[in-house]
Amino acid sequence: MIAHVKDYIESYAAGKISFNQERIELVNYIKREVEPRVASGEIYFDMKQIESCIGYIEKWFFALDDFQKFIISFVFLYFKENKRNVYRKILIMIARGNGKNGLLSGIGSYLTTPMHGISKYNISIVANSEDQAKTSFDEIYDTIESHEELEKLFGKPRKSEIKNIQTKSLFKFRTSNGNTKDGLRDGAVIFDEIHQYESNKDVKVHISGLGKRPNPREFYIGTDGYVRDGFIDQMKELAKRVLKGEAKWNALFPFICKLDDVSQVDDKTKWELANPMFSAPMTEYAQGLFETVSEDYEDLEDNPSGRDEFMTKRMNYPVTDTERSVATHEELVATKRDFPDLHGRIATGGFDFASIRDFIAVGALFKIDGNYIFKSHSFVRKGFVDAFYGYSKPKEAINGKRQFAPIKKWEKEGLLTVLDEPSMNPQHVVDWFVRMRDEEGYDFQTICGDNFRMDIIKPLFEAEGFEVSWNDKFEAPLGYRVEVIRNFRAIDALLAPRIEDAFANQKVIFGNNDMMRWYTQNVLRRLKSDGNVEYVKKEETRRKTDGFKAFEAAMYKADELNNEELTDFYDNNAWFYE
Structure with missing residues (x-):
């Protein structure tokens, strides 16, 4: 097993970091389904791609945490026989503020470069609103505009799309209810704010164009929300079945961070279960975020109506009593x-x-x-x-x-x-x-x-x-x-x-x-x-x-x-x- 995966798992085994139940099950899944296939030579981690992607993000975007390097490793896991990627679908559910969008900005930008090696590998980022869909797009736009060296690779970025000069790959943003859905020739689609999707109807339209370029990928990112029995619950159910061995072993790669129990919210040492950035040692950014979340938590004493939002977004633990009396x-x-x-x-x-x-x-x-x-x-x-x-x-x-x-x-x-x-x-x-x-x-x-x-x-x-x-x-x-x-x-x-x-x-x-x-x-x-x-x-x-x-x-x-x-x-x- 490669170092980025091995070291992350061993940090948990040694008690240096804490995992929620879904990540514990992910470790067991990796040992049951991935390690034997790597050992037999059926699948392999492309170390050149992994290190290139990590180096690209850390040079142009930001320093990566261990959990982010862990995720990136599985983006570039391939079958040896045909060089196809093992995981077409990757689910990342973490509490608000942990940098999901930033990570996908870096990965998405890298996939359009010659280092990835696939020409016209177009990427769409999809969200319910244009403002949210532009979050990752604008981050890439600003990064390119701030570095002359990147402008040589991408040219002058436009407000509607970013094009890599060498690979002719496009990075675009779209809304889930947009009119320009059919006929897309994407290499990958990033679905943001998946907690707001009531069904997979719009998702199916956006992924219909995948497969026309090699190694298609679907990234699903978000924090849990208030829509029950909707798309996000379908994805969580698929993740559960994959981790338990009740579905096709590579149907989905699920990285889910959340509290295991509502009572854990009162123990700040448990917050890393929902936000892996809070694992020690925390970066300067993580320390600032932790202080912000702490202030939000302390505000609940005087403003308890914010508890639903805090539990759902800050702890990735959705409320279940969506209907109750206005007062006890x-x-x-x-x-x-x-x-x-x-x-x-x-x-x-x-x-x-x-x-x-x-x-x-x-x-x-x-x-x-x-x-x-x-x-x-x-x-x-x-x-x-x-x-x-x-x-x-x-x-x-x-x-x-x-x-x-x-x-x-x-x-x-x-x-x-x-x-x-x-x-x-x-x-x-x-x-x-x-x-x-x-x-x-x-x-x-x-x-x-x-x-x-x-x-x-x-x-x-x-x-x-x-x-x-x-x-x-x-x-x-x-x-x-x-x-x-x-x-x-x-x-x-x-x-x-x-x-x-x-x-x-x-x-x-x-x-x-x-x-x-x-x-x-x-x-x-x-x-x-x-x-x-x-x-x-x-x-x-x-x-x-x-x-x-x-x-x-x-x-x-x-x-x-x-x-x-x-x-x-x-x-x-x-x-x-x-």
Whole structure:
């Protein structure tokens, strides 16, 4: 076995570096499938190519770590009989920041040179977005432009493609949904961001042109993501079968680095399982990256909503609970604290008026001592709560069936108003805010609501002196503004960190309002395939979320409440300025 492979494996055996389960299985695979074939002469490592590639990258790009030299060795593993490369598919899954793109920039650039020895060995790098696809391309472009000696080999690079003068090989970037896919004559294709691919449909199109040049290669690189049962899970399953000997032995070369268990994230010595750059001794770059990851980890104490992203991207350990409640039971219990005196306080308002046949919710949000205090009220239509919650029935008439919401109890507590109307009059919404402004003295900065049915409610607000705007451009002063949120679903991802961190740090106060806790408990936090959060109902009919959506609407302008915190500071420290 050649030194780059042998030394890397022996470092693990000697306890100098740590491997995750997939790399342990890779070692066993190499001993079972590769070593005997090398010993028999069936396959061989092309040392000239390996050393040339390593020397090329280290001269023009950057110094290589041992794990990168290990990977490069298997790029140039060939069958002795026909000189064909053993691995057509190479999978590299490592945590963010480890230099996957940089490594493929170096390898890809080398494969277009005379040292590789194949003319017109074109290479495409493919990603979902043009910006990501250009990451490796731009790195090669900048390297060539910075070295006159390389310009003699590649000529003056162009922004759309890089061409090697001697081999006529092209290096291009493409998007996975581009129009120029068919008829490609690539020698290799590099697929980046594979965690975003929902299927192998686009992959198949891009690799259809492979095989027209000798030794075709497919490189798949990325960190795990949020798309389940998609392309990346298919690749992981193939890797698992190859390592266990349940698939063709050379169907794929998998180099996968990740945590083995979620608990390992709290032990920084285990982070090298996900990022091999963190193995000792660390380079200067690795030390800086380790400090960055450490800061991200420490931020989770105050911003726990970032844990999904941290585990998935920094530890290459994808979250499995892509659907869960927006707040835990303990976090909801913590919202049951008394309100301070709110009279005359600065507030933002929120309302959910999506339906006029079941529930409407309104509320005022305050920020005091770092806490978000939400005072809310609901309007419910009698016909609806009769049909679905047994509102008008005597308690014994419910026949022991589950009571989804104690409407009558909440009505007695003043948390809601039951309206015996065929459809609820939107005037109730406007009247509540006017009453809170005029009678309670709430100093509303802005009131926010959904675009839905705003044509109905707009003239009612305007009749009370409010200005309604769809574009955050107002002539009216603070306190007389109603901002329309055009796409309410779109603000879920924007507000999720603020809302979830507030719950996690017990900074949300609903007071003695069990209805708000019920609303919030009914919200399902769903992680979409792009990593963004959306809030949906756990059940469409009975589990209402209107109060939470009103809370979210008010949180949309929560930054305006920071003035209240400053006012409190100056009021409480007035002696200092006297």
